[in-house]
Amino acid sequence: MEHEYLVLAGGGLAISIIAVAFSRRTGVATPLLLIGLGVAASFIPGAPEVRLSPEVVLAGILPPLLYASAVRLPVVDLRRNLGLITWLAMVIVVVGALGVGWVVHVVFDVPFALAVALGAVVSPTDAVAATAIGHRLGLPPRVMTVLEGESLVNDASALVVLRTALAAMAVGSFSLGHVVLDFAWAVVGAILVGLAVGWLTVLVRQKLADPVLNTSISFAVPFLAFVPAEELEASGVLAVVIAGLVTGHQAGRRFTARDRQMERTNWATINFLLENAVFLAMGFELPRLIEEARGSTPDSRIATMVAVVFGLLVVLRFVGVAGPLLIDRHRRPGRSSRRRRRIAEFEQQLETLTPQSTQEIARVQAGRRRVAQAHADVAFEQRQPLNGRSGLVLAWSGMRGVVTLAAVQTIPAGTDQRSTLVVVAVVVAVATLVLFGLTLPVLIRRLDLEAVTPEDQRGEFFSLMKQLTGQTYEQLGPIRELEIDGEPIDPALAESLEQRFLPILLGNIQHLRQQKPGLREKSLLVQRLYLDTMRDALLAERSIGAYTSETYAQAEALLDREEQRLNAGV
Template sequence: MLHEYLYIAGGGLLIAIVAAAFSRRTGVAAPLLLIGFGCAASFLPGMPDIQIEPELILSGVLPPLLYASAVRLPVLDLRRNLGLITWLAMVIVVVGALGVGYVVHLLFGVPLPLAIALGAVVSPTDAVAATAIGKRLGLPPRVMTVLEGESLVNDASALVVLRTALVAASAGTFSMGEATASFAWAVAGAVLVGLVVGWVNVLVRQRLADPVLNTSISFAVPFLAFIPAEEVHASGVLAVVVAGVITGHQSGKRFSARDRQVERTNWATINFLLEQAVFLLMGYELPSLIEQARGESSDARIATMVLVVFGLLGVLRFIGVAGPLLMDRRRRPHRAKRMRSRIAAVEERLEDLSPATTQELDRLSIARHRIARHSADVDFAMREPLTGRAGLVLAWAGMRGVVTLAAVQTLPLDAENRATLVVVAVLVAVATLVVFGLTLPFLIHALALESVSPEDERDEFFGLMKQLAAATTEQLGPMEQLEVDGTPLEPELVESLKQRFLPILLGHIQSLRQTKPGLRERSLLIQHLYLDTMRDMLMQERSIGAYSSAAYARAEALLDREEQRLNAGI
């Protein structure tokens, strides 16, 4: 029997790779393909009946999935879109779960706690298919950020509602007051646990030079955040997200280039494998689930429930997106004008100050840094507004995915109408993938949203690198004045570094191998010095946010490549 499951796992991996490649070439959502392949595989002769324990999905699959996405999310973009992300990921999810629950309870007689549980599992959106399409078609970066940030946070809020509903289902009653208090603690406790685990993870790993140990700790972090949070009845998945965001944000200045590259590759692979496996498994189980559901409910009842839930989610999604965007459109110009006036007034007061001590000088520097960040935030809001066309894409990208499929399997095996609820949730997810996923590329083409051109991206990147180089030179002083162990640099070394290293940080120093002893070592030392200083300047500039996250990512990747080259001694 074991070899059969090994064959199935190998075949599933091959199918996942084929589906991903086909999706990238055709634009068809990969989750939809995987569910179809899974359904087809279940009808093959001799295929075993596979049933996965719900707890394994919740505790074993979701934490690494969410962590893999969280470590890649730029904090700068998350901070600037936090209001809209919070609205969509918490308020709309909770309202959607309760609204769907009450309607399903009233129309179909499903017990209220189980109906709310159904609403909870179908409320969170999944950005996998939408972002894959958006990257291929060039959606604006801010739209991508909202989609990714929302899909991270809404998983946590939906699972908190789900857990509260299941507790109420086992007790036989549902109290809104108790549910609200439970939700508040779940969020607060999760943030606290996630912050502690994230910072401990960063502080420990920055002291390790062994990539194997570093990778091992990285694999353990999602579970180290999830388990303690669940033990104190907080949201384990939200704790995982917070720990991942902390780790990703701090990795730029606390991890080595090699560790960052290894972590990106490892978690991208894990994310791909787990996502594909969940969709494929759900497609494999779908035919048997439909048969079980037919034993509980008629086809008409199931179809009607799917249409009702799908319609409610669609209406709520469009209203939830339109409301904040309309308010922002009306208030944005006045808010920007008011903020710029305040910034100008504060800058005038700062110019009149004459710090007399080092402490006062540090406080003045911090104040100027904050003013620069606020000014960059205002410029960003005016430069990249979420227009009506962008809002339509956000609303249309309300596809359900891996969390819906994973969470619905956590319904108790002895729950009333369990098979019906599972099938309804799966069919709703499939319907969103079909209706929205297949039409989203055409909508994006029709709306002709303005994206950042390659030329603008390149110009922004070069502008950032020039600014970093200028700040580094100002920090260290002219290269001719630098000394190594009290000895000034040789003129030929200064000239080589200026011509080959400083302009774009990609020059090679192979010719130095043939020069006198010690020259190459001093060259590497100076390059490391400039590289470390430039990375500090990058972190400072990123905390302000005058450039896009894409430009900061490209700059960090360039510095990482140069660091790895220097560490290799080439």
């Protein structure tokens, strides 16, 4: 038996690698290929039966998957799109669960609580396929942020409704008020637990010099957030997301370059393995699930239920996306004018202040940062508006995936019509992946969305580095004017270092190895001083958000490479 599972694991890894390589060449979304390959593998003679435990997926696989995505999502981008993300990930999910549940209850005579459970498991979208396609075809960054942010939060919303529906099935009654109270506590409790776990683990990891211990704690964070939240009957998955956001936001200030690089690599690998494994298993299980459902339910009833649920989800998705975008389009001109007027008034008030104490100076500086941030937010709205074309892409990205497959199988065994509902949820998820996943690339190309070109990206990157270098020189002064231990810096060394700390920090000083040890030590000391100052300037600038998150990530990666070089003593 162990031998069979080892072969299955090895074969699954090989299939995943082949599917990803084929996806990059053909443009077909990797989840679709994995599901298709899983279905094909299930018909191989002698293939072992795969039964993916829902508890393993929800408590063992989902937390690290969500954490891996959350640590990569910039908080500034999340803040700027919080309204739309909250609407899609919470309001539309809850309304969708209740709406689908009511229709299934009325049309197919399924008990209301059980029908709401079905609605809950099919309501959350999975952005894996959409974001993979979006990255390859160059979707605007704001569209990508909304998709990723929505997929992080909507799982929590759906699972809370599912838990309430299953509890209602046990007692025989469904209370909307109970759903609202459960949902409110699930969100509040998850935020509290996620913030506490995120901050505490960051502070502990900041003090660890051992990369093995640091990585071990990193792997434990999703479960340290998930388990206490679930024990408190809050949303474990939302707690994981909050912990991931806190960790990702604080990493630039509190972790070393080596720790950040390890974090990115480790979680990208975990995300690759778990995500692909679940989609492959999803395809492997599909024929068996369909066969079990057909044994108790006529094919026509299954097909009709799939068509009705699928149609409702499509309508809810398009209406849910179109509503806030139309309202925003109507209000945007007046809102922008009002925001500019408030910013100008606040700026004038700051100019009239004459701070005397250190505390007053700090408050004025904080006010100026808020003004800069507000200006950047207004510029962001103008630079990346969500128009009809981007809204169509958002609506067309309503694919379902991992959570739907796992959550539907938590419906208790022995429940009447369980096998039918399981296969309906799985087929609906596969149908959304096939229909939207195959047509989304064509849609994106036809819409000709304005993505950030490589030339624009390079120009913005050089502009940011020039700004950081200017702020660093303004604070520390030119390198040639520095004094170390009361002695002016050597002119030749100053010239070499000034060339190295040009805006893009290129060039090298390997020749300093041949010079006297004191000169080389001074070189490394000066470089660390300027590098630390540039990093502080980058963090301050990133909190304002005048540039794109991709530009900030490139700048941080460049400074990280320099930090690792200096730590190596070269």
